[in-house]
Amino acid sequence: MNEGLAQQATEVGTSNAGQQMPTMEELVMLLMQGVTPEDLVAAGVPAKMVEEALRTMQRQAQVKPQGMGNTAIGPEGLAASAMV
Incomplete structure (x- = not known):
């Protein structure tokens, strides 16, 4: 793991030592x-929060953007399939 990310994780965990934990968005981003x-x-991030962030990340990965179904088929492909 590179040192910059380790430093960033440490800063998130200790930035406000005990006062405020990182948000779920920050954890998912890290x-x-x-x-x-x-x-x-x-x-210093509680394991429960890390587990929840992992679940959130997995849920987000399963959600596919809307309308991205058959973008690989261009107008020519659609016309060709309609003519069969």
């Missing part, structure tokens, strides 16, 4: 950037 759950816990 996880998506490659910070490991273990690093977040080591930085």
Whole structure:
């Protein structure tokens, strides 16, 4: 893991030492950037929050953008399939 992400995780975990935990969005963003759950816990983020962030990230990954169905088929492809 690169040092910048480890530093960022530590800053998120300790920035307001005990006063305010990172938001779920911040945790998900850090996880998506490659910070490991273990690093977040080591930085002081409660394991429960890290687990919830992982579940949130998995749910977001399963949600497909609307209207992206058959974008690979251009107008020519649609016309060709209609003529069969």
